[in-house]
Amino acid sequence: MKILVCLGHVPDTTTKVKFVENSTKFDQTGVQWVINPWDELALTRALEIKEDTGNPVNSVTVITVGDISVEPTIRKALAIGADNGIRIDMQPADSGVVAAQIAEVIKSDPYDLILCGIESSDYNGAAVGGMLAEHLDYPSVSAVSSIKYEGDTLELNREFDGGFETFTCPTPFVAVVQKGITKEPRIPAMRGIMMARKKPLAVVNPINSEVLTEFLKFTLPEAKPPCKMVDPENVGELVNLLRNEAKVL
Amino acid sequence: MAILVYTENWDGAFKKVSFELISFASKLAEVMGDTVTALSIGQVPENELSRLGNYGAHKILKVESEDLTVVDNQVYTKIIAEAASKEDAKVVLLAHNNVGKALAPRIAVRLKAGIGSGLTGLPENLDPFITSKKIFSGKAGSAIEIKTPVKVLTLSQNSFEVTENKLDSKIETFVPEAPTKGVTSRLNMEKQSGKIILTDADVVVSAGRGMKSPDNWGPIEELADLLGAATACSRPVSDEGWRPHNEHTGQTGKIIAPNLYFAFGISGAIQHLAGVSSSKCIVAVNTDPDAPIFEAADYGIVGDAMKVLPELISAIRQVKS
Structure with a gap:
């Protein structure tokens, strides 16, 4: 069993979002880049599955689409414990391009289980995993909040609005994972950081892929009017405001 | 030409979001000069199907098969894409929920279509389509072509x-060429019975x-x-x-947009606010007057949630009775 984890390279979630060039570009000044939080959870879970002896997992590979500036993100994943990394050398324009590029790599070197986070914390497209599966004509299971071996079969839990379902799916397939897949993302240890330097990181040339969407302009939300404070000794006033002013109760 | 809307049901009843989708599609169809076709998959009674006509569906396609009780992403993708081609749909619309997020990207690749996900309103422009x-989870907005x-x-x-936009709509059975049986198999299902679904809820009571x-959640x-x-x-x-x-x-959890959001004992870290800032009204109760939640809130009380809660409950009981 070979596992591939798709990694997004995104601004840290505490980033104060700003735009430049007449609000057409994200301001990268001072931004800390990290592994997309859901992808980090997916990677952690992949490693947990691999380390559990008895599970037939041979390797965990990570893949990212990006120019040389994303390499620290891949090295971090290797330091966390991935066996090897792949970087597709281009600046992707949208999620469609990312999915098409990764699909091409998988076609020439197949994996049994492909893990993607449910969305990226920057553009919130929630599209790469599903698109990838369709390009490959693989089955996909989305909103997966648990993945584990029962004997030699993978069992997945999928969340739907109002409950959970347990699935099995023949390999190869794409699992699009969310919160709950593992408790906490793993942090690289010193030994891992040293070892990561020697792990293989392949750089692959991109194929031609069509750009179907384009971000034209960005906006920041308008400032909210200040919060109306209510005396803690007069909670009834809050109910009055919610009923008669906000009209939400 | 048509706008094809995938209208999701739960145990044979349409979800509220399905009516939101039809209402959205109906307005969009008006400006595009198109019609609205709703696609229902699974067992839905006729009188429930006809409700889609109340919000502007011109035509309702139903696909019924026992196999389709479980959403298999490949099977559903093929059926929806096939319906889109049959209806000559220029727009295929789904909900931005777990099911929509699973299907829309697959359908987009299948139809060689660009995807616009998580929209919050009608397009700004039709040609080019913007x-x-x-x-950034609500921290910014964007215009996409x-x-x-x-x-x-x-x-x-x-x-x-x-x-509401009541039309005399017709219900047709659609028999897709695509197989209705997929490769995934469902072993088991757990329903959270009696609970209000978080992403569907008009009011959310949240605590930190x-x-x-955990014993104080009563x-x-x-x-x-x-x-x-x-x-x-x-x-x-x-x-x-x-x-x-x-x-x-x-x-990194659920992004919600209820009409009313209560935050008890939540300080309001930037990541938390990103998930709830689309709520129409936010009420915060926190002992710390400098907690960032008060910057996002519409109404606030500086106080202990455990003291405020019983008083709030009795005040609401009073106005309800």
């Missing part, structure tokens, strides 16, 4: 008002570490019951195992 969506003749769109829940202990649940609200929590609370993961709201 639509707006929130990014979709350059393909066919567009796949997902609409954020609770962002478009259900509007300020509650001090009044949170009592208030939620009283208001017909869903319960939610902050990330530390779900990480600690005080509450289940599916209650975590915030950037």
